Amino acid sequence: VNPVAWEGEAVRILDQRKLPVEEAYLECRDVESVADAIRSLAVRGAPAIGIAAGFGVALAAVRAPARSRGELLRELRRAGRMLIAARPTAVNLPWAVGRVVEAASAASDVDAAREAAVAEALAVAGREDEACLLMAELGQALVPEKANVLTHCNTGRLACAAGFGTAQGVMYAAHRAGKRVHVWVDETRPVLQGSRLTAWELQRLGVPMTLVADSAAGLLMAGGRVDLVIVGADRIAANGDVANKIGTYQLAVLAAHHGVPLYVTAPTSTIDPATPTGRDILIEERAPEEVTAPGGVPFAPAGTPALNPAFDVTPAALVTAIITERGVVRPPYRSGLRRILGHRGRRGE
Amino acid sequence: VNPVAWEGEAVRILDQRKLPVEEAYLECRDVESVADAIRSLAVRGAPAIGIAAGFGVALAAVRAPARSRGELLRELRRAGRMLIAARPTAVNLPWAVGRVVEAASAASDVDAAREAAVAEALAVAGREDEACLLMAELGQALVPEKANVLTHCNTGRLACAAGFGTAQGVMYAAHRAGKRVHVWVDETRPVLQGSRLTAWELQRLGVPMTLVADSAAGLLMAGGRVDLVIVGADRIAANGDVANKIGTYQLAVLAAHHGVPLYVTAPTSTIDPATPTGRDILIEERAPEEVTAPGGVPFAPAGTPALNPAFDVTPAALVTAIITERGVVRPPYRSGLRRILGHRGRRGE
16 A cells, blocks of 8 residues: 555545545645645645655646746745645644755756755655654564554554554564564544554554554553553654644553553654644644544534544653654653754754 | 333333434333343433333333232343343442332232332332432532533433433533533543433533543643533442443543542442442443444444443542432542441342
8 A cells, every 4th residue: 555656747645534445546736636635634644744745845846837946946835835734733744845845945946956856755755664664673672572552543554654654563563573462443533543544454464453442541451451552643842742643642641540651653754853842732623523423424413512633742751762763762852852863953864 | 301201001212322313212012122222222321221120120010911929020020130131330220120129029919019110110210310400409519610521421311311410410500500611521432422412412401512532531631621520320339439431430540630520420329339349340341333333334444353341440549529319428438338328228228
């Protein structure tokens, strides 16, 4: 499965809203349709929307009728703003856009800028692919020989358009290494990424799993049936606070209460040194219908008001370790994250 | 709305599975169909299934062709066993069955036994009605003048076939008393009693409310947007441990973590002095399809394994107080619960 693919004059995006019922693809031929795919969750997951946004800027570069380098760069910046506005929480989106626009800026003329944009978008995708494989290996060393892992949302290849994903890549690597891994998959309301996507991916990969309602985690932990929690991230602040799918924070509180370790797995593109703490992260609020009408079927009475925050913030104090492609970071996170990002900071790597 | 009604030769049960779309009623003319209605969640909620089971035994009394008191009592005990087996967790079910069978046993002949069974089933319903109104008044005194209340599952008239319910009766009484109450309603997966039933009832009652996914509670509490949590119960052990809808335990851990009080509201019929602690409570496991196919619509891939515990146990240490019709009980619960049940214990009241 290839969730996001560059096709020269289009971006091909697997429409994850239709999974697991149907494997349908969108052919995005302009920036607007890439932004739409991101906004509507046809493609989702922080690394995957980063890659898609990078390709979105590359698409603008290829298709814009600009005749000068300056004109093209204005077009790329406009495209970048549109893509970044599609979803506010995952930092991978502005990160990938920034890299592609910067690469184009460094070129000397309009044609070189076009080529540089495409090359950089492909480089971003390749970098994330490698990051996922490295994280999986580093992370699987933390998984015991026999482990019940609880996970939330979807962090597989679908979420990353790379490797075998972030948190899910760790579980799969442990499974492949011969460890007896069983995964409790949170269904992950409201959009049911656990039921629809994680269950589908883990079963294709042959990893033993059991689906549960999000509200069963406490019962499982109290019964000693969870050895560790592994989740992904949408943005990691400079102090180690982690924004991730709504429900992650309460899993972290539960894990701490039961003495269960909680690992966050994310490529360095998800770490944002420009965001000092979790309080500075904008939490996207999505349409109330995702809550009132699961999968488009209305359950609540017409007109029921609903609040639908898509993410929450887990304070660094509740995170056992952050697994990145450059190493496993443990508290204190501020210095640890700074160290793995390197002296020049993330953008200058 | 009357969720459970005695009609002389039938029990009329509102089919809650069809709410809020349709207000349809089942006419149960034998014990089997009452047990079916309980098993299938046409009627649910601890007090309501207690009342329905009491009427189920009364129905057996009226309809059994028994010619002797002994024959009738054997028939009632058989009916009682079938009703009790329908759902294992709520103690209200065996409690109501026990009361009705006992009343019949005390009668001198078969006709008097029939009459006594019907009278006692009606008395059980009347007692729960009064209990709900008393709890609401006692409980509302604990609600601040301006309060954001978080609740889980459905604890209204639908759950109790009595008054305005247990936990929900408290919220409604506070609202009617002029307090500025706003309720965060957990949708309550897997059966969505919050979306389908609590949202419907609170809106009919005019109580301001907002529906949220079960996984949003942590975010709301961390943001200071929850002043108290009020829930119902399916069985309260002698030590104060509380079995209630799956997800209650993790709300209790979160409430304790954030310094938010958690109140349990339940009539004394839900307290089981014969169950020493929460470990002795049997937790019902329901069909995995409730998780894999919300509202009958499959979301997970075919054959996805799922675990579906319907309840969990909240240890007494996480419960701020238990609101009953005989008073508000605070820790230590063992002595407090014994005191309100009276010297002769529950059955002998």
